[in-house]
Amino acid sequence: MADQQFRPRCRTAGVDMFPDHDDPDGIAEAQAVCEFCPIRQACADGALARREAFGVWGGLTEADRRAIYNQAPPSTTTRSARVAQRRRDVDALVAQGLGNKAIAARLGVPVDLVQKARRASGSTKRPSTRAVRTAERDVRIDAMLDAGVSVKQIRLQLHVGYKAVQRRCDLRSTTNTVEEVAA
Numbered sequence: 386m387a388d389q390q391f392r393p394r395c396r397t398a399g400v401d402m403f404p405d406h407d408d409p410d411g412i413a414e415a416q417a418v419c420e421f422c423p424i425r426q427a428c429a430d431g432a433l434a435r436r437e438a439f440g441v442w443g444g445l446t447e448a449d450r451r452a453i454y455n456q457a458p459p460s461t462t463t464r465s466a467r468v469a470q471r472r473r474d475v476d477a478l479v480a481q482g483l484g485n486k487a488i489a490a491r492l493g494v495p496v497d498l499v500q501k502a503r504r505a506s507g508s509t510k511r512p513s514t515r516a517v518r519t520a521e522r523d524v525r526i527d528a529m530l531d532a533g534v535s536v537k538q539i540r541l542q543l544h545v546g547y548k549a550v551q552r553r554c555d556l557r558s559t560t561n562t563v564e565e566v567a568a
């Protein structure tokens with residue numbers, strides 16, 4: 386049930402989610418797929434956390450992500466003001482369900498500073514659901530399977546178990562079979 390509810394739209398849209406950076410039509414088409422995807426936010430956060438270099442993820446293009454990474458930290462404020470601001474920023478992102486790595490990528494700071502800010506404000510518990518995290522992981526596995534990456538490499542790069550990858554392989558082969566029969 387959760388799998389249906391959080392099914393990534395790009396899996397069935399038949400659209401290239403890795404358009405060339407100089408192909409505005411392809412980029413717009415990919416973004417349109419993301420627009421109503423049920424896991425859009427988690428997908429975008431995950432791509433930022435992993436510093437994905439290529440493709441449209443959660444509606445964010447390669448250029449969008451680069452702009453976020455390159456956001457300059459405030460330089461004219463005092464240290465205590467910056468710490469207070471960072472704590473507020475971290476709290477806001479925690480409330481959105483982001484994990485430490487995603488928050489660090491979003492704010493352009495090291496993970497240990499995020500952990501420190503969370504300890505200081507007492508917001509150490511991540512409120513996002515397991516289903517969202519699982520769906521986000523499955524999107525990554527599917528994208529890597531689509532790109533022809535081996536199971537072993539997927540496990541190494543995503544730090545996931547054999548069963549998680551195998552389940553996606555099984556599901557995809559079942560889906561393909563059903564689609565072939567229907568066609």
Ligand code: SF4
Pocket residue numbers: 393394395396402418419420422423424425426428429441442443444524
């Ligand atoms: S790239 Fe992410 S947000 Fe876009 S359709 Fe796929 S899973 Fe959904």
